[in-house]
Amino acid sequence: MNKPQHKQALLRLGDDALILGQRLGEWCGHAPALEEDIALTNIALDLIGQTQSYLSLAGSLNEGESQTDDQLAFHRTERDFKNLLLVEQPNGDFGDTIVRQFLFDHFALLRAEHLASQTFDLEAAAIAAKAIKEIRYHADHSSKWVIRLGDGTTESHERVQKSLNELWKFTGEMFTADEIDVAGIESGLLPDLTILKTKWDTAIDAVLKKSTLIRPENGWMQQGGRKGIHTESFGFLLAEMQSLPRTYPDATW
Amino acid sequence: MIRTLEQFDAYVAAEKKIEPKDWMPDGYRKTLIRQISQHAHSEVVGMLPEGNWITRAPSLQRKAILLAKVQDEAGHGLYLYSAAETLGVERADLIDDLLSGKAKYSSIFNYPVLTWADIGAIGWLVDGAAIMNQVPLCRCSYGPYSRSMIRVCKEESFHQRQGYSIMVELMKGNEAQREMAQDALNRWWWPSLMMFGPSDKDSEHSSQNMTWKIKRFTNDELRQRMVDMTVPQAECIGLKMPDKDLKWNEETGHHDFGEINWDEFYNVLAGNGPCNKERLAVRNKAHHDGAWVREAAVAYAKKNQKIRA
Numbered sequence: 001m002n003k004p005q006h007k008q009a010l011l012r013l014g015d016d017a018l019i020l021g022q023r024l025g026e027w028c029g030h031a032p033a034l035e036e037d038i039a040l041t042n043i044a045l046d047l048i049g050q051t052q053s054y055l056s057l058a059g060s061l062n063e064g065e066s067q068t069d070d071q072l073a074f075h076r077t078e079r080d081f082k083n084l085l086l087v088e089q090p091n092g093d094f095g096d097t098i099v100r101q102f103l104f105d106h107f108a109l110l111r112a113e114h115l116a117s118q119t120f121d122l123e124a125a126a127i128a129a130k131a132i133k134e135i136r137y138h139a140d141h142s143s144k145w146v147i148r149l150g151d152g153t154t155e156s157h158e159r160v161q162k163s164l165n166e167l168w169k170f171t172g173e174m175f176t177a178d179e180i181d182v183a184g185i186e187s188g189l190l191p192d193l194t195i196l197k198t199k200w201d202t203a204i205d206a207v208l209k210k211s212t213l214i215r216p217e218n219g220w221m222q223q224g225g226r227k228g229i230h231t232e233s234f235g236f237l238l239a240e241m242q243s244l245p246r247t248y249p250d251a252t253w
Numbered sequence: 254m255i256r257t258l259e260q261f262d263a264y265v266a267a268e269k270k271i272e273p274k275d276w277m278p279d280g281y282r283k284t285l286i287r288q289i290s291q292h293a294h295s296e297v298v299g300m301l302p303e304g305n306w307i308t309r310a311p312s313l314q315r316k317a318i319l320l321a322k323v324q325d326e327a328g329h330g331l332y333l334y335s336a337a338e339t340l341g342v343e344r345a346d347l348i349d350d351l352l353s354g355k356a357k358y359s360s361i362f363n364y365p366v367l368t369w370a371d372i373g374a375i376g377w378l379v380d381g382a383a384i385m386n387q388v389p390l391c392r393c394s395y396g397p398y399s400r401s402m403i404r405v406c407k408e409e410s411f412h413q414r415q416g417y418s419i420m421v422e423l424m425k426g427n428e429a430q431r432e433m434a435q436d437a438l439n440r441w442w443w444p445s446l447m448m449f450g451p452s453d454k455d456s457e458h459s460s461q462n463m464t465w466k467i468k469r470f471t472n473d474e475l476r477q478r479m480v481d482m483t484v485p486q487a488e489c490i491g492l493k494m495p496d497k498d499l500k501w502n503e504e505t506g507h508h509d510f511g512e513i514n515w516d517e518f519y520n521v522l523a524g525n526g527p528c529n530k531e532r533l534a535v536r537n538k539a540h541h542d543g544a545w546v547r548e549a550a551v552a553y554a555k556k557n558q559k560i561r562a
Contacts, residue, residue: 018313025316028304028323029297029535032543034331037300041324044307048317055313070312094546151556152549159545244311244369251426253311253369253419 001120001183007061008082008180009190010124011072012226013115014054015083018073019234020104021047022241023091032094039141043101046134053127074245078235079228086170088225088234092163095149095156099163102142106203107174107196109135114191121189143207150211157212164208165216172221175200180226265466270396273339281465285395286340288467290347293333295359296326297351298532302366303375311369318415319372325408332404336397352537354524361448363526370423370430370437376416378438378445378483384409385479386449389469417486424490431491438487439495446510447518449476480508 001009024044031037052069059067086104091097112135115128149160175197177185184190208215224230244253255261255275264271271277300323307323310316334344350356361379366372387409390402423434450456450472462468480499487494498511520526 021316022308025304025307025320028307028320029300030304030539030542032539032546034297034327034334036543036546037327038324038331041307041320041327045317045320045324048313048320052313052317070314073313074311094543148553149546149549152553153545155545156549156552240308243309248311248427248429251311251430253315253422253426 001180001187001189003061004063005180005183006121006187006189007058009184010054010058010061010121012082012180013111013124014051014058014069014072015081016087016104016108017047017054018051019081019083019237020087020101021045021051022237023087023089024097024101026091027097036094040097043138043141046131046138050127050131050134053130054124057121057123057127070245074242075249078230078238081225081230081234081238082228083225084170084173085222085225085231086167086173088230088237089167089170090233093159095160096163096167098142098145098149099160099167101138102146102207103167103171103204104174105135105139105142106200109139110196110199110203111191114196115189118188120187124189139203146207146213147211150208150213160211161213164213168216168218169220169222172218173223173225176221176223176226178226265394265464268392268394268466270399271394272396280461281395281467282340284462284465284467285398286337286342289333289337289340289398290342290350291357291359293330293337293347294351294356295362296330296333298358298362298536300326300330301532301535302362302364302528303372305366306369306372309369310372315419322376322412322415325412329401329405329408332401336401339397348540352533352540354533357522359448360518360521360526361444362532363521363529364441364444365527367440368433368437370420370433371441373416373419373423373434374437374441376412376414377420377486378416378441379448380409380412380416381483382445382448382479384413385475385482389475390467392466392469394466420492421490424492435492438492442495443513443517444521446476446479446513447521449473449479451515451518452513477507480510484508 021044024040024047027037027040028044029037031040051073055069055072059069059072084104086100089096089100109132112128112132116125116132118125146160149156151157175193177193181190181193185192205215245251255264255271255277257276258278261271261275261277261281264275271281303319303323303326307316307319310319334347337347338344347356351358361382366375384406387402387406391399391406393399393402420434420438423430453471453473456472484494484499496511498509500509502509521529524530
C-alpha cells in the first residue's frame with residue numbers, strides 16, 4: 001500500500017478509538033453503579049491512549065509536514081473522520097452502550113491480533129500488542145454484561161435484545177473491504193476481513209448463546225463511516241469535543 | 254480485641270488502630286459513619302462537575318489525564334463506602350440518604366465549572382484543600398478509614414499536581430488563557446477556603462473528635478496551612494490572590510487573610526448554592542435510569558448461584 005493509503009488505514013484505527021472513547025466519556029458520573037463508572041471511564045482511557053498512538057503514527061505519514069495527534073483529533077471536520085458508524089452511535093441506555101461496545105470489542109480484538117503479528121508496520125504492531133491486553137478486558141467486560149442483561153430479568157432481556165436489533169445494521173461496515181482494505185491486506189498490514197468475520201461470528205455467537213439473546217438477521221447494513229459519511233449525531237459530538245482548540249487554535253494546553 | 258471503654262480509650266491514646274470487630278462507643282461509630290459516608294458521597298458527586306469537561310478537554314493528553322482522575326474519584330467513593338460498611342451500614346442505604354438529600358456531601362461541588370481553567374483550579378485548590386484535610390486522616394484511629402485514606406491521599410496528590418499543571422500551562426499561554434486562569438482562581442479561592450468548615454469557634458464536632466483521634470487539627474489551623482501553601486504557588490506563576498487583606502505577617506510567620514463570607518457558606522450548605530439541585534437531580538436520574546441494570550445483575554447472579562449449588 002502507498003503512503004496515503006497507509007495513513008488512511010491508521011486514521012481509521014485512531015478514529016474508531018477516539019470516537020468510542022469520546023462517547024464513553026459522556027457516561028462519567030451517570031452509570032448504573034459506581035463500579036461501572038470506573039469501568040466505563042477506564043475503557044475510555046484505554047481508547048484515548050490508543051488514539052494518541054495511532055493518530056501520532058498516522059500524522060507522521062502525512063505528505064508534507066507531519067501532523068500531531070491533537071491536530072488530527074481537533075482540527076479535522078466531519079467528512080475527514082473515518083471511524084465506523086457503530087462507534088459514533090449515541091450512548092442510549094446502558095444496554096445500548098454495552099451492545100455497541102460488545103460488537104466493537106470483538107472486532108477490535110481480532111483486528112489488533114492481526115496488527116500485532118504483521119511486519120509491514122512495526123510501530124503499529126507494537127501499539128496493537130499493547131492494545132490487545134486492554135481490549136481483552138473490554139471484550140470480557142462487555143460480553144459479561146451482555147450475558148447478565150440478556151439472561152437477567154424480562155425487562156433487561158427485552159431492552160438489550162432491542163439494542164442488539166437496532167445496532168446490528170452497523171456491523172456490516174466492519175467487514176466490508178474497500179480499496180484501503182484491499183491494499184492493506186496485500187501489504188500484510190490489515191487482516192483479511194472475510195476471515196475476521198468468521199472468527200467474529202464465532203465469538204459473538206458464543207456470547208449470545210449464553211445470553212439467551214437472538215442474533216438478528218443480516219438485513220440492510222448501513223455504511224459510510226470509512227468514507228467520512230456519518231450519522232447526524234456525529235457533528236454534535238465533534239462540536240463539543242473540538243470547541244476549545246477551535247476557539248483558541250494557537251493555544252497549547 | 255477491645256471489649257470495654259477503658260480498653261478503647263487506652264488503645265486510642267496509644268495511637269493503636271481500632272478495627273471493625275472491636276468494641277467502640279456509639280458516638281464514635283456514628284461520627285465515623287457520618288464522616289466516611291459524607292466523604293464517599295463527595296467523591297461521587299465530585300465526579301459530575303469534572304466529568305462535564307471530559308468531553309471538552311482541549312487535548313488528548315488532557316482528556317486522558319482527566320479520565321484517569323475522575324476514575325480515581327469513583328474508586329475513592331468505592332473504598333470509602335466499603336470502609337463505612339465495616340461499621341455496620343449498607344452502601345445502598347447510604348446512597349439512598351444521599352439521593353434523598355438527607356446526607357451531605359462537600360459543598361464545593363455545588364459551584365459551577367464554567368471554563369477549562371476551572372478544571373485546573375479544582376485540581377489545584379479543591380484537591381489541595383482536600384489533601385490538607387485528609388493527610389491527617391491517614392493517622393485516624395479507625396483502621397479501615399486510615400488505610401483507605403493513605404491510598405486516597407496518594408492519588409489526590411497526583412490530582413493536585415495535574416490541576417496546578419493546567420494553571421501553569423494557561424499562565425504560559427496567550428492573554429485569553431491567562432485571564433481564564435485568573436478568573437478561575439477568583440471564583441474558586443474563597444469556596445476552597447470554606448472547605449475546611451466553620452471557624453473553630455463555631456465548629457460543633459471538633460473537641461470530641463480530637464480526643465478520639467479522628468481529627469488532628471482544627472479547621473482554622475488547616476485553613477491557615479492552605480493559605481500559606483497556596484500564596485507562593487500563585488505568585489510563582491503570576492496569578493493574583495483575590496483577597497485585598499492578604500499579607501505576610503512577620504510576627505506569626507503566617508499570612509493574614511480576609512474574612513470568609515459565612516453567609517454564602519451556610520446558604521450553599523443549606524441547599525441554596527448554584528448547582529445543589531442539579532447535582533442531586535443528576536445523581537437521582539443516574540440511579541433511577543440504572544435500576545433495571547442493577548436488578549438484572551442481581552437476578553442473573555441469583556440464577557447462577559442456584560445452578561452452581
